[in-house]
Amino acid sequence: MGEDALDGGRDFGDGVALMCYTRHPTDRQEANNEDIALSMHLALRSRANGHWEPLNGDYGIFFAAAVPTKAVPDSALGACTAGAALPGEEAPQEGEHNPGLDAHQASQAAQELAVVPGQDLILKSLIDPFLLPLRDGTFVILATRVARGGQQDGSQADSFLMALSPDLLTYRRLPQVHILGAHGVHRPRARLLDDGQGCRLYWDDDRGRLCTATADDPTRMGTVTGMKVLEDDAPLAQGDPLPLDRRRALEEDCGMKGILAGNVVSVSADCERGLLERFGRIYNTGVKVDSVQVRRGDGLESVRQARARLLYSDGSTALREVDWDQGQLDRLAGDLAQGRLNPGATRLIGGRVRQTAYPVPFARQRADPSIFRWSWRGERLFMFIATEDADGNCVDPLNGHTHMPLRVADTIEGLSDQAGGHEKEVDLLRRGDRNSEGRVMTGCFWAPEIHLIGGRLSILFMPCFDGPQTNPDGTANDRAGKPDMWTGCCHIMQLRRDDQGRDLDPRRPENWDRPRPILRAEGTPLNPIQRISLDMTVLHDTGRWYYAWQQLGSVWIAAFDPARPDRLTSTPRQIIVPEFAWDNMIAEGPNAVVHDGRIFLIYSGSLVGIDYTTGLVTAPAGVGADLCDPGVWKKLDYPLQKSGKYNGHWQLGTGHGMWSQDEDGTMIYVFHNAEHDQDRYLGRDSQVRRVHWSAEGMPVLDMQTDEELDPTRATVTLEVRVL
Template structure:
């Protein structure tokens, strides 16, 4: 029999209340403890709306579980951060299977007789592990027929998922051949001192853009850089080329979060420079376009930086107050696709919540929106609001029937994390009601040891795999952020997995395989 223990964690220097005081799940069996979600929370407190209309994080305490005839009830104390414990109130969450939770429900009364540890059956424990545990390779099936050069392998994983992989075969001998399964294993950091990375294959070469993030600070960056290589492996050593400078179009600095996209058949670069002075509170989304047949490494082949404006030519802002815009990405689709970006009010000492916004792109002019911007997501869980109220860095990922949007949340640092928004491909992505949000992080500092504050993810295809580029810190207290890349795994439930290590992707004991050869190979 397995037991499920629900609990919060102690507050520590790199685990503040907004992360520690969430409901954590730990499986207890055979004298062992297995912390689900890498020891991070499963249920985080929803935010409250403050008197200044900014979201205020809340925290959870004293979770208790009760098995009822038709469902599970989890009751928990909730309070605003910084308020005394006696001001808390109890709320409840309901679940049919301990996997998906409905709540919180403020209505009373709730059953207060629950406990923090309950017995669960093996099937329920397995389902919890599949959703909240680590996914690992467990077996390999090797093709046993066909030409040797075409034989591959199927890697099977602990959650029931699988994937195909190529094999680099040695010369056969005595009717048998051995080979190594090919995997993508890139050490972290892949490129040091670069944040907000994006990689794109274009015209037979690999392009890399990012925010320089070392030394003098990224606000003072004087140029927008791009580099290119014939292979992914060649990017770390490739030289930088300047394609925009301070002074161009009134730019004073920053050059934040560049992304390369093909929009209306032309290569574009979206980025957020600071206008006038080199300051974070002056950044605005801009775009440049490569001329047909142009060289992406040649500044002369790019158009001058131009601001992305609303359909009627106004700056991107929620209302008449001044605001900043940054981290714009492009979601391909009918009618020109959509832009998604982060935006916040910054005026007269007031700093609003940084939120995600969405609008269609004018297919005839990529510098203009085709419709009214709509608020897509405001941080609503405690993990999104750690140290500051920020959601930013969106980037799309398409699966068979779902459009996923990764985004980053919280302050840049060890508490920075990655979340998911998701919509059906049959729904209108420009309608915020089409989207649902995952209530816990998809990637955080607990996910992969030695990678603190992982976020601002982008995706690309390489060697048949979906890959992600991201930034993280090696040390939680360092200033610089560094680029990493790794394969994205597709779980049995159809969701992307962002934290699979090379050892989990393919265990070293499974990497070398053999196959029998009959006749000429």
């Protein structure tokens, strides 16, 4: 069909062509089920070869937000930031994609100023995306909203989905645009009027007829009136920006398989750069080592500490240690000591940029991993702790031999299975141990995290207990007398100290105090509705300490005093709600790090298994922000990390990660992925990767080994000048 079919005959000038599209759903094992495929994807046309290049690994970038049911009060929606502008709607009939919805009653979470995913929120997807660029650089996104899974949800009767974006990196969703008198609204599209202020809308009705109407302000359409049905030869019909034949030609000629094309627009070089920095691959483009000056008689400490600066395609940099040639260092030291080098002399020292390759998997059947670097009485320790997940059973694994395994080594690599870490594990807790209340802990020991709280080495985790005969609603409990995850709640245990106030050896189970449940300020459970609370982590900012954890399928936060870490000092608040199909009714496993004045709080979305993903919210650091206010947190619209290939091999269900540091102080990311074989779920394995920070200040969690350091640039040379 040629260029006219692809671009509508337009000249893109200095801009570059951008296409929006959805994909045909294929398989969960390809990270392309309905939840992912039915979202707006983006592809740029390469300036080098003219080929279309999918962004974000051909994964969705803009997703429809969940809609609250009408029964949910506004006061409960504070953490629903993506759908903040969306009014409540009638709940659909109960089905596989929206189980538990109640059209007439909000969940009990409303009493806590919160919502419960799957009960108060209706998940949505989208098809037929269309981009309308405005003259001020804003993009209007139009699409057909559908139910999660792709079925019609009734909104197509007279409305379409709409959102605004300044850069296609962030999005503001608006209420559905309703068209008065419409009999079906499908494939919404638009073009600007000549005055550049209003726009003409086009859509197909239920009978396949082309319809049109005008809107005075494309950014505030609300309800549109004056619709017309157009005949094929009507002059206005010729202005349709995306007739079906052009769409089909685009799908045939673009070279991308399995897509349902939207339209093609021109974007500026700045927009292109932003999209590539965020959604393209970042790779190593150079290595620099600054020269070092030494004096005769001085030691070589400055030479040994010389580091390499790695340069990347987006303009970002990273510092790495270098393993310098020891023989050359020894000769240089001898020559300096013997006075054989005069001022002005130079010497070249060769070396190799340090790039530790961590084993994959790092630890089999270890989920929710945590690595903590700590100094004990002058000895540097790395501690690894995780959930036992033998054969995917994390409630009562190993025929009931539930335990909390700890590994300790002097290097991170020494913690791995490959280095014998599994055989050296110490069980800090076992089934049958009692908590501080005297209750017998019989299962789970979920998501243990090691933190330093008020100077005390502490472990946060969730044990569970044998279930009662009946559930809180009076129904029979099928876990009665057996480990019941729903009885679990967040606990803390801390390392004891000797009479001189020195920390005892963390490798000895008896050196830890009895686990204590963490309670609200008034001494009541964290979760008054479902009992279970889990995945607790710690945040510290501007002199205040916070816990963040999962309950009711979402992330909550509250302040506490490190002098009494088993009691909250503020009312728990919901701050992260899973609002998209990709995070699929769960937000859990929070963990935070501060970087360049921002708190990066990652969380895991979707159900445990091969669909697991990692989301992100951010908040300002060091300015005294109230982190218990949901409005302080800004949510990313798409996963920060997702299933994909790492160094050529698929890793599915990546999530529940923790920020940490390696021996050189470089940030690492510890997480798990699902072990999967021919539709059989086999549990979760721990992995370790280094974190790269992009030029715009975003963490990159999926940088491949060769992208981090081009192997041809790994060998470097240091120039040493004698003063």
